Amino acid sequence: GFTNTTAAATSTTAPASVSTTADKSEKPQTNHLPNIKILATGGTIAGSSAANTDTTGYKAGALGVETLIKAVPEMKNIANVSGEQFANIDSTNMNNDILLKLAKRTNELLARDDVDGVVITHGTDTLEETAYFLDLVVKSDKPVVVVGSMRPATAISADGPFNLYNAVKVAGASSSKGQGVLVLLNDRIGSPRYISKTNTTTVDTFKSVEQGYLGAVVGDQVYYYNKAVRKHTTASVFDISNLTQLPQVDILYEYQNNGRYLYDAAVAAGAKGIVVAGAGNGNLSTASLEGAEAAGKKGVIVARSTRVGSGVVSPSTKDAASNFVSADSLNPQKARILLMLALTQTHDVKQIQSFFNEY
Numbered sequence: 507g508f509t510n511t512t513a514a515a516t517s518t519t520a521p522a523s524v525s526t527t528a529d530k531s532e533k534p535q536t537n538h539l540p541n542i543k544i545l546a547t548g549g550t551i552a553g554s555s556a557a558n559t560d561t562t563g564y565k566a567g568a569l570g571v572e573t574l575i576k577a578v579p580e581m582k583n584i585a586n587v588s589g590e591q592f593a594n595i596d597s598t599n600m601n602n603d604i605l606l607k608l609a610k611r612t613n614e615l616l617a618r619d620d621v622d623g624v625v626i627t628h629g630t631d632t633l634e635e636t637a638y639f640l641d642l643v644v645k646s647d648k649p650v651v652v653v654g655s656m657r658p659a660t661a662i663s664a665d666g667p668f669n670l671y672n673a674v675k676v677a678g679a680s681s682s683k684g685q686g687v688l689v690l691l692n693d694r695i696g697s698p699r700y701i702s703k704t705n706t707t708t709v710d711t712f713k714s715v716e717q718g719y720l721g722a723v724v725g726d727q728v729y730y731y732n733k734a735v736r737k738h739t740t741a742s743v744f745d746i747s748n749l750t751q752l753p754q755v756d757i758l759y760e761y762q763n764n765g766r767y768l769y770d771a772a773v774a775a776g777a778k779g780i781v782v783a784g785a786g787n788g789n790l791s792t793a794s795l796e797g798a799e800a801a802g803k804k805g806v807i808v809a810r811s812t813r814v815g816s817g818v819v820s821p822s823t824k825d826a827a828s829n830f831v832s833a834d835s836l837n838p839q840k841a842r843i844l845l846m847l848a849l850t851q852t853h854d855v856k857q858i859q860s861f862f863n864e865y
């Protein structure tokens with residue numbers, strides 16, 4: 507809920523290379539269980555409140571990874587689990603700096619023979635952005651599962667512990683190899699390319715209305731039914747291993763009676779890309795169009811997404827001449843992730859459009 511925005515400010519922790527018990531338990535295991543590393547970043551899954559009926563006023567990112575692991579001792583039966591406290595933040599405070607460090611750490615872990623999969627605990631507010639970023643920059647076919655919860659750990663019927671158990675189960679399943687980064691909440695396995703948070707507070711908030719889920723965890727089994735067909739992980743050209751920052755990409759929302767001044771402000775503030783949450787099929791008002799075209803003339807790439815919530819923004823033959831691209835079915839926040847990565851490779855509008863067609 508809104509109340510934890512303030513809590514977040516105080517609970518923000520720099521993502522130092524804080525490691526807890528991690529390195530002790532990383533010697534190769536002798537049993538046949540998969541070795542799963544849990545990277546904890548905060549969120550409601552690590553949320554705490556004094557009242558067990560409180561599902562909105564709690565503090566996100568309050569509990570440490572060892573507390574999360576201790577709450578689910580049953581994980582020992584399905585994996586050799588070790589934890590690493592990477593950050594402890596409300597996911598509204600996830601930023602490019604932490605994102606890059608998280609991706610690098612994930613790749614480092616996946617490159618090791620004694621790590622079979624990575625689970626990342628994350629706040630749900632911006633989970634789809636982190637998960638999609640990782641889907642585009644992880645260089646391994648080993649499973650990476652991003653998991654969160656909607657009720658804090660202290661709540662009656664907290665959803666975090668079972669989500670974490672399921673995430674570890676999915677990360678350890680051989681059928682998860684090569685599926686790209688996965689999102690696990692509420693027993694469903696989603697692709698970050700498809701899935702989105704759709705409800706402010708309910709536990710079934712992560713939905714993939716148009717493209718569907720990839721699978722589900724039911725009982726003790728992991729079931730897959732679909733594959734994410736867009737390029738990801740080992741097929742992706744995006745490489746962050748030598749990057750220390752990402753280009754600034756801002757998002758502007760289309761609405762009645764808007765002016766061009768926010769476009770001008772974004773350009774003045776250094777934006778290299780602008781995503782527009784356009785009306786309908788990625789449409790812009792005359793005033794927005796003026797701002798967007800002026801930005802385009804300065805070399806800024808403008809990606810037309812939509813505020814509608816689902817559907818494709820279809821390409822226009824007029825796009826390229828204005829330095830515009832259409833965002834396909836990516837929502838604005840995910841279009842921003844792809845545009846940032848695209849801009850690390852090229853400023854050519856046609857090539858950037860082809861990234862939006864392929865990823």
Ligand SMILES: NC(=O)C[C@H](N)C(=O)O
Pocket residue numbers: 507510548549550551566595596597598628629630631632654655656657
């Ligand atoms: N359910 C959640 O995790 C929401 C929380 N504000 C977060 O994103 O960190």
